[in-house]
Amino acid sequence: xxxxxxxxxxxxxxxxxxxxxxxxxxxxxxxxxxxxxxxxxxxxxxxxxxxxxxxxxxxxxxxxxxxxxxxxxxxxxxxxxxxxxxxxxxxxxxxxxxxxxxxxxxxxxxxxxxxxxxxxxxxxxxxxxxxxxxxxxxxxxxxxxxxxxxxxxxxxxxxxxxxxxxxxxxxxxxxxxxxxxxxxxxxxxxxxxxxxxxxxxxxxxxxxxxxxxxxxxxxxxxxxxxxxxxxxxxxx
Amino acid sequence: xxxxxxxxxxxxxxxxxxxxxxxxxxxxxxxxxxxxxxxxxxxxxxxxxxxxxxxxxxxxxxxxxxxxxxxxxxxxxxxxxxxxxxxxxxxxxxxxxxxxxxxxxxxxxxxxxxxxxxxxxxxxxxxxxxxxxxxxxxxxxxxxxxxxxxxxxxxxxxxxxxxxxxxxxxxxxxxxxxxxxxxxxxxxxxxxxxxxxxx
Ligand SMILES: [Zn+2]
Ligand SMILES: [Zn+2]
Numbered sequence: 491x492x493x494x495x496x497x498x499x500x501x502x503x504x505x506x507x508x509x510x511x512x513x514x515x516x517x518x519x520x521x522x523x524x525x526x527x528x529x530x531x532x533x534x535x536x537x538x539x540x541x542x543x544x545x546x547x548x549x550x551x552x553x554x555x556x557x558x559x560x561x562x563x564x565x566x567x568x569x570x571x572x573x574x575x576x577x578x579x580x581x582x583x584x585x586x587x588x589x590x591x592x593x594x595x596x597x598x599x600x601x602x603x604x605x606x607x608x609x610x611x612x613x614x615x616x617x618x619x620x621x622x623x624x625x626x627x628x629x630x631x632x633x634x635x636x637x638x639x640x641x642x643x644x645x646x647x648x649x650x651x652x653x654x655x656x657x658x659x660x661x662x663x664x665x666x667x668x669x670x671x672x673x674x675x676x677x678x679x680x681x682x683x684x685x686x687x688x689x690x691x692x693x694x695x696x697x698x699x700x701x702x703x704x705x706x707x708x709x710x711x712x713x714x715x716x717x718x719x720x721x722x723x724x725x726x
Numbered sequence: 727x728x729x730x731x732x733x734x735x736x737x738x739x740x741x742x743x744x745x746x747x748x749x750x751x752x753x754x755x756x757x758x759x760x761x762x763x764x765x766x767x768x769x770x771x772x773x774x775x776x777x778x779x780x781x782x783x784x785x786x787x788x789x790x791x792x793x794x795x796x797x798x799x800x801x802x803x804x805x806x807x808x809x810x811x812x813x814x815x816x817x818x819x820x821x822x823x824x825x826x827x828x829x830x831x832x833x834x835x836x837x838x839x840x841x842x843x844x845x846x847x848x849x850x851x852x853x854x855x856x857x858x859x860x861x862x863x864x865x866x867x868x869x870x871x872x873x874x875x876x877x878x879x880x881x882x883x884x885x886x887x888x889x890x891x892x893x894x895x896x897x898x899x900x901x902x903x904x905x906x907x908x909x910x911x912x913x914x915x916x917x918x919x920x921x922x923x924x925x
Contacts, residue, residue: 493839498744524908533872534839565875568883575838717838 491536492578496522504532504551505582506540509596513585516542518551528554534578535561537600563607569722570606573617576717577602580621583711584628594627614696614723615688618703619680626681630710634677637661645674649702651709667705673698697723732758784855786831786848788813796820796828803827808865809852809881811835811874815905819867822914827863830855835873836880844880852881856888863891865920869905870895882923893920 492513493505500522506514521529531538531554541553564571581599585592602620606613622632633655635644646656648666656674657666669677672695679687680699691699700723708714727733732754740750757765781787782794789795796802796816806827810816816829832847855861866881868874882892895916905913 496743498746524912535872561872561875565872566879568876568880571876571879572838579839716841720836720838720843 491532491534491538492582494532494534500526502532503548506538507581507585507592507596507599508540509593510591512590512592513582513588514542514549515588516540516549516551517545531556531559533559533561535559535564535574535603537603558604558607560603560607567613569724570609570613572717572721573613574603574606576617576715576721577606577620579715579717580624580707583715584624592627595624598624598627611685611689612696612724614700614721615680615691617721618696618700619683619688621703621707622677622681623683625707625710628710631681632677632706634674634681645671647671649674651702651706655706667702669698669702670695673702677702782831785829786813786833786851787816787829801826804860806863806865807852807855807861808867810867810905811869811877812906815867815869818906818908818913819917822910822917824914824917825865827865832868832877835868835877837873837876847877849881849884853884856885856890861890863893865917866892866894866923867905867917874905878923886923892923894923895920 491504491506495503497503497517500520502518502521504516504518506516508514518528518532520526521532523529528551532551536556537558537560539555539557540551542549543552560574564574577599581595585595598620602616605611605616625631632638635656636642637644637646637656637658637660638650638654639657639661642658644656644658646658647668648657648659648662649655649669650657650663650666653661653663653666657663672692676688676691676695676699678684679691680703704718707718728736735757736747736750736754739745739753740747742750745753778790779788780790780792782789782797783792784797785794787794787796791798803826806825807830808819808825808827809830809832810819811832811834813831816831819825819829830848830852832849832852834842834847836842836844836847856864864881864885866878868877878894882894885892908916
């Protein structure tokens with residue numbers, strides 16, 4: 491479940507990313523009443539099994555079974571919580587069309603949240619890896635090795651969000667960033683899911699990488715993520 | 727669409743929280759058929775509330791003066807503050823008669839996805855109140871849902887180093903609900919059974 495919005499006195503509109511039906515919005519009636527049996531199960535971060543009934547404008551939620559409630563594990567740690575919020579918002583924004591199946595985004599989000607909860611890696615790294623990989627699934631994979639214009643393999647020393655990633659010296663555009671070699675290595679590892687390399691990275695590279703990923707994401711989305719500025723980075 | 731002023735009324739009512747187009751229409755026609763004196767009273771109260779009611783300079787609760795009635799009351803315990811999200815939570819807790827201290831109304835809960843961060847709430851004002859050492863206990867009574875819990879986590883960590891007792895309402899409050907919907911008995915029990923937050 492991605493988002494809950496208050497509706498009327500006691501209802502909520504919930505947004506879910508489903509395995510087979512893409513992003514779905516539905517009404518959950520009476521869930522803010524403390525007597526509601528499904529209210530507690532329908533919170534952002536919850537991994538749930540849901541049954542819908544057909545409604546006039548929006549479908550309604552009739553049954554909810556909890557598979558995992560990642561929220562309970564995340565709220566106790568502010569950096570992991572804020573990283574998770576950015577993941578939920580990204581999943582919503584990168585699934586532009588409602589009800590367009592996108593099983594890869596679904597699996598990526600579930601995997602990302604599980605990694606946050608099990609605390610295997612730094613939450614900032616988990617978030618950044620999730621961001622680049624979900625951008626890639628959405629068809630906007632940034633290039634961290636090959637030059638985004640001519641394709642010649644790196645390592646390169648320039649990065650340009652508008653051009654789509656790394657640029658060679660020939661194609662370097664004015665206003666490009668000049669990240670360190672270690673930063674390019676980290677970015678590549680985050681996209682590939684190479685945790686051995688990512689875990690070994692230094693805080694300077696992590697800071698630079700997350701800045702570039704945020705800039706790239708915001709450029710692709712046109713309207714930036716609301717939650718990203720609130721993410722608390724441990725090493726920053 | 728209705729003519730002129732009737733449609734204006736429906737439009738205005740439709741902008742209220744929780745009022746959809748259908749309800750707006752129903753309320754509008756209720757107003758049209760109501761006794762003129764009743765309508766006048768409603769209109770006057772609406773104007774009066776905007777004129778008279780302000781937010782307490784100390785705790786952020788709704789108030790008819792610079793300070794609210796609770797902050798002005800000398801019988802309230804000055805050493806305890808209960809932190810809530812909204813003024814309506816103050817009302818809910820007052821009903822339980824379990825709490826004799828004063829409040830601090832944050833004006834919402836931290837919700838990054840809605841663009842609400844710590845700086846958008848009255849957290850700085852809370853830190854100022856805690857600075858002079860009078861307050862020895864802080865009870866965090868944010869809603870028992872995700873945003874409320876995250877806000878409690880943030881506050882507990884921020885306030886931990888100040889060395890006062892920080893407690894959170896006992897579980898038993900149904901998760902996912904709004905505090906204002908909790909019945910008095912449950913809320914009262916949550917109050918007396920509050921647990922200290924480790925930091
Ligand atoms: Zn090139
Ligand atoms: Zn007050």
